Amino acid sequence: MRIAVIGTGYVGLVSGVCFSDFGHDVICVDKDPAKIDRLERGEVPIYEPGLDEILVRNVEAGRLSFTRDLARAIDGAQAVFIAVGTPTRRGDGHADLTYVMAAAEEVAKAAKDYVVIVTKSTVPVGTNARVREVVAAANPELDFDVASNPEFLREGAAIDDFMRPDRVVVGVETERAGAVMSEIYRPLFLREFPIMVTDLESAEMIKYAANAFLATKITFINEIAALCEKVGADIKQVSRGMGLDNRIGNKFLHAGPGYGGSCFPKDTKALARIGQEHASPMRITETVIEVNEEAKRRMLGKLRDLCDDSFNGKIVAVLGVTFKPNTDDMRDAPSLTLVPALVGGGAKVRVVDPQGRHEGEALLPGVTWEDDAYAAAKDADLVVILTEWNEFRALDLGRLAGSMRVKRMADLRNVYSAHDAERGGFEAYVSVGRRPMG
Numbered sequence: 001m002r003i004a005v006i007g008t009g010y011v012g013l014v015s016g017v018c019f020s021d022f023g024h025d026v027i028c029v030d031k032d033p034a035k036i037d038r039l040e041r042g043e044v045p046i047y048e049p050g051l052d053e054i055l056v057r058n059v060e061a062g063r064l065s066f067t068r069d070l071a072r073a074i075d076g077a078q079a080v081f082i083a084v085g086t087p088t089r090r091g092d093g094h095a096d097l098t099y100v101m102a103a104a105e106e107v108a109k110a111a112k113d114y115v116v117i118v119t120k121s122t123v124p125v126g127t128n129a130r131v132r133e134v135v136a137a138a139n140p141e142l143d144f145d146v147a148s149n150p151e152f153l154r155e156g157a158a159i160d161d162f163m164r165p166d167r168v169v170v171g172v173e174t175e176r177a178g179a180v181m182s183e184i185y186r187p188l189f190l191r192e193f194p195i196m197v198t199d200l201e202s203a204e205m206i207k208y209a210a211n212a213f214l215a216t217k218i219t220f221i222n223e224i225a226a227l228c229e230k231v232g233a234d235i236k237q238v239s240r241g242m243g244l245d246n247r248i249g250n251k252f253l254h255a256g257p258g259y260g261g262s263c264f265p266k267d268t269k270a271l272a273r274i275g276q277e278h279a280s281p282m283r284i285t286e287t288v289i290e291v292n293e294e295a296k297r298r299m300l301g302k303l304r305d306l307c308d309d310s311f312n313g314k315i316v317a318v319l320g321v322t323f324k325p326n327t328d329d330m331r332d333a334p335s336l337t338l339v340p341a342l343v344g345g346g347a348k349v350r351v352v353d354p355q356g357r358h359e360g361e362a363l364l365p366g367v368t369w370e371d372d373a374y375a376a377a378k379d380a381d382l383v384v385i386l387t388e389w390n391e392f393r394a395l396d397l398g399r400l401a402g403s404m405r406v407k408r409m410a411d412l413r414n415v416y417s418a419h420d421a422e423r424g425g426f427e428a429y430v431s432v433g434r435r436p437m438g
C-alpha cells in the first residue's frame with residue numbers, strides 16, 4: 001500500500017511514521033521547508049517520546065520519506081491523509097478549514113488515478129462532503145472517494161495510542177474506500193483492536209463528541225475541586241472514590257488549573273459553534289468552556305492570595321509551561337494565561353520546562369529561563385508547579401525551600417501534599433481542591 005500524508009505535525013508525522021512501521025510505503029509532505037529539511041536529516045521537529053527511533057528505522061528500511069512536493073508524494077498513492085491544522089477561526093469559534101480545503105484542492109489537481117482522500121484532521125460535520133465537492137470541482141475527471149478517519153492519539157503517548165488504539169474510526173461512503181482503509185489498518189485489525197466503520201457524518205461527530213465529553217469530565221472535577229476547598233473536602237479522595245465506580249472510571253478525574261492544549265479548547269468551541277449553526281445548542285459544552293476559563297482565573301486568584309495581593313517585585317519560579325508533560329506543545333497551555341498575568345503584575349518570573357523552551361521563548365516574553373527547579377527557586381518568593389513533568393514530581397522540597405526568600409508553593413497539579421510541604425520547610429502551600437497548609 002502506498003500512502004501520502006499531508007502535514008507533518010503531531011498527528012501527520014506520528015501517523016506517517018506508524019503507517020510505515022505497519023509495512024506501508026509512506027511519503028510525508030509539509031509546506032514548511034524547515035520541517036522537511038530537519039526530517040530529511042533524520043531529526044524529529046517535535047518532541048514526542050519514541051518517535052525518532054521508529055522514524056529512523058523506517059527511513060533506513062526505505063519505507064518512509066519526506067518531501068515538500070505534494071505532486072510527487074501522491075503519485076501512485078492509493079490513499080492520501082490530510083493531517084493539517086484546524087485551529088479556531090478568529091471571531092466565531094468555528095474550526096478554520098482553510099488548510100484542509102487548500103490541501104484537498106492541491107490533491108485534486110495533482111492526482112491521476114483512483115485515490116481515497118482521507119481527512120485525519122478534526123473537522124466539523126459536513127466537511128468531508130465539502131471536500132468531495134471541492135475535489136470534484138477542481139478535477140472533474142478524477143476517480144476518487146473521501147473518507148473520514150479522526151485521530152484520537154494523545155501527545156506524549158502518541159506512538160502507543162496509534163499502535164494500540166482503543167478504537168479506529170473510519171467513515172466511508174463506498175465499499176471500495178472501505179477496502180482501502182481496511183488494508184491500511186490491517187495490522188491493527190489482525191491484533192483485534194476495534195475498527196469501527198461508519199458513515200462520514202458519524203465519524204466526524206464521534207471525534208468532537210469524544211473530546212467535548214473528556215473536556216466536560218475534567219471541568220466537572222475542577223468544579224468539584226473548587227467546592228471541596230469551600231467545604232473542607234479533599235479532591236484526591238473524592239476523585240478516587242468516584243473513579244472506583246466502573247461507570248465513571250478513574251481517568252480524567254485529576255483536578256488542575258483548567259484544560260488547555262491543541263485540541264480541547266478549539267474542539268469544544270467548534271462543537272458549540274456547530275450546535276448554534278444547526279439550532280441545536282450544545283449547552284453543556286458552552287458551559288464547560290466558560291467554567292474552564294473561570295478555573296484559570298481561579299488559579300490566578302490563588303497565586304495572588306499567596307503573594308499578599310500583589311505580584312509587584314516578587315520573584316516567582318514557574319515549573320512547567322507546556323500544556324501537559326511529555327510534549328513541547330504550548331498551544332492554549334494554562335501557562336499562557338498565568339505567566340503573562342504574573343509578568344504584567346510586576347513579578348520577575350523564572351521558568352523551567354524540560355521541552356517547552358523552544359516554543360515558549362516567543363510566547364512568554366519577559367521571563368528568564370532556568371535549567372532546573374532549584375536554580376529557578378533560588379531567592380524566590382513563590383514556586384508554582386504548573387505542569388507535572390516527572391522531574392518536578394520528586395523534588396527535594398527541603399533543598400528547594402531552603403534557597404527561597406519566602407517559602408511559598410502553589411502546587412496546581414496536586415503533586416505534593418500539605419504535609420510534604422510542611423516537612424520540606426515551606427511556610428505556605430496551596431493546591432487544587434484540598435485544604436491549604438496550616
Ligand code: NAD
Pocket residue numbers: 006007008009010011012029030031032035083084085086099102103106120121122123151152153154155262263
Ligand atoms: P500541527 O499544526 O502540529 O501540524 C500541521 C502541519 O500541517 C504543519 O506542519 C503545517 O505546516 C502543515 N500543513 C498545513 N497546510 C499544508 C499543506 N497545504 N500542505 C502541506 N502541509 C501543510 O497540527 P496537529 O497538532 O498535528 O493537528 C492536525 C489535526 O489533527 C488538527 O485538526 C487537530 O485537531 C487534529 N488532532 C490533533 C491531535 C493532537 O494531539 N495534536 C490529536 C488528535 C487530532
